Amino acid sequence: MSWFKRSKEGITTSTKEKKETPEGLWQKCSNCKTIFSAEDLSKNAYVCDRCNHHEKIGSEEYFEIIFDGGKYKELDAKLTSGDPLKFEDTKKYVDRVKATQKKTGLKDAVRTAKGKLDGNDFVVAAMDFAFIGGSMGSVMGEKISRAIDEAIKSKCPFMIISKSGGARMMEAGFSLMQMAKVSGKLGQLSEAGLPYISFLTDPTTGGVTASFAMLGDINIAEPDALIAFAGPRVVKETIGRDLPDGFQTSEFVLEHGFLDYIVERPNLKETLALSLKLFRS
Numbered sequence: 001m002s003w004f005k006r007s008k009e010g011i012t013t014s015t016k017e018k019k020e021t022p023e024g025l026w027q028k029c030s031n032c033k034t035i036f037s038a039e040d041l042s043k044n045a046y047v048c049d050r051c052n053h054h055e056k057i058g059s060e061e062y063f064e065i066i067f068d069g070g071k072y073k074e075l076d077a078k079l080t081s082g083d084p085l086k087f088e089d090t091k092k093y094v095d096r097v098k099a100t101q102k103k104t105g106l107k108d109a110v111r112t113a114k115g116k117l118d119g120n121d122f123v124v125a126a127m128d129f130a131f132i133g134g135s136m137g138s139v140m141g142e143k144i145s146r147a148i149d150e151a152i153k154s155k156c157p158f159m160i161i162s163k164s165g166g167a168r169m170m171e172a173g174f175s176l177m178q179m180a181k182v183s184g185k186l187g188q189l190s191e192a193g194l195p196y197i198s199f200l201t202d203p204t205t206g207g208v209t210a211s212f213a214m215l216g217d218i219n220i221a222e223p224d225a226l227i228a229f230a231g232p233r234v235v236k237e238t239i240g241r242d243l244p245d246g247f248q249t250s251e252f253v254l255e256h257g258f259l260d261y262i263v264e265r266p267n268l269k270e271t272l273a274l275s276l277k278l279f280r281s
Helices: 038-045 060-064 095-104 136-153 169-192 232-239 249-254 267-280
Strands: 027-030 035-037 072-075 111-116 120-127 158-164 196-204 220-221
Touching: 027 038, 060 111, 060 120, 060 267, 072 136, 111 136, 111 267, 120 136, 120 220, 136 158, 136 169, 169 196, 169 249, 196 267
Parallel strands: 120 158, 158 196, 196 220
Antiparallel strands: 027 035, 072 111, 111 120
């Protein structure tokens, strides 16, 4: 309906003082396209209450959901990648890292933090897909390893929230070495008698899946998350067969015995607290 003027009757309607809606006030579900206020979506842990679609979120949001009162201490916050191979593709690796840091406000693809869960110490490493696809480089391996050391020192449980495209090709062999490095550190955590929870979110793929993401004392996942080593297209071309419906979703992986359970994000904190009580009993 267009705006109108009726000058003869002394009635006017003008668009000169049109109010602008602040950015970020409303968000649309990426699945069913329902529009929610950002506040309501945040209160529901970024899950659509119409279709139950779990929006992709980063480490900051996971920390707020998991830790009591959303309070935590970040560990090794300033650790950043070097460029041992002097790698260059469409741009220099050092330039790519700097540009991504500026764009995302992150130092690398994982953040580690220590806080309280249900009143007990808890150390968490959470990946950020926004930083070069959550790729696993030397910084990720080092930060996770140091976080495990902190969990051992504090005698508390440890969790990795995986969201990754796999190894970071710009670091080649240095990236692949992180699979063994983190796995070895998790062995030390186990020897200390401390639980490790692996939480797989959308997507968890490549070398992360092939190593520490599947080594949890409890392996859990969000609904409908992509969990794979190689992508569906590569698998199909390799075996020369059509793939089953729902192949590589968390529900498919659970059905075939690689997960212990699937948890919806609004129930994550409560479920983690209950699971960790079982280890203490």
